Amino acid sequence: MIHVNNLHKHFGDSHVLRGISCDIQPREVVCIIGPSGSGKSTLLRCMNALEQVNEGEVTVNGFALHDRRSNLNAMRESVGMVFQRFNLFPHMTVLENLIMAPLSLNKMSRSEAIALADTLLDKVGLNDKRDAWPSSLSGGQQQRVAIARALAMHPSIMLFDEPTSALDPELVGEVLAVMKTLAEEGMTMVIVTHEMGFAREVADRVIFIDQGIIQEQGTPEQIFSAPTNPRTAAFLSKVL
């Protein structure tokens, strides 16, 4: 579903992604780990055309993002993204946050959008917060709303950029539980995370990035129990 080939990304003089190649298969759950500043967010943003590709190819759901002629809006509708900061619209209730994009893009009627929103709020365990304002919710609840909002577009791929790192520790679990359910339902997911326990349990594959290069990838078992690259081992020794 995602094909990345020899991707390079520069910001001014800094060469942030230095020849990344990876493929994401349908229904695969891939966790990306690595030190701060290694290029994880930039890679994820390149997969959603939030950053322009300088060199190489990124194809997502058949859309060639490196090609200026591609319809990026159509691509983005098929890819849900969840950020560290929940970015809910503060002046809209939970329900309004969920129906806004489907309605403004004419994806469905108002009654269909509301029915879907109710289903999704059930799924993330927040049907009692339907009419609440985002500011009245905990960070974990807001992030679950953000996940539901992304799902309201019926994405075929979900990208997560450190979805739990802005949360108080006791709220991390409820968000990871929603993500785990999604994974079990067969959603294709790429997740940048520092939650190694989650990666170990849920990922089909773990990619370790350092200095803009995929240093190592493999099953969670391989990466966490028997890393072959000394950089991976050094990183894990700090975070595990």
Ligand SMILES: Nc1ncnc2c1ncn2[C@@H]1O[C@H](COP(=O)(O)OP(=O)(O)O)[C@@H](O)[C@H]1O
């Ligand atoms: N918009 C930007 N402009 C300039 N430099 C950037 C920009 N975004 C990221 N960078 C730089 O690119 C490098 C990788 O950043 P990032 O992808 O956010 O790393 P990570 O998510 O692994 O912490 C960092 O050195 C960061 O400062």
Ligand SMILES: [Mg+2]
């Ligand atoms: Mg980042």
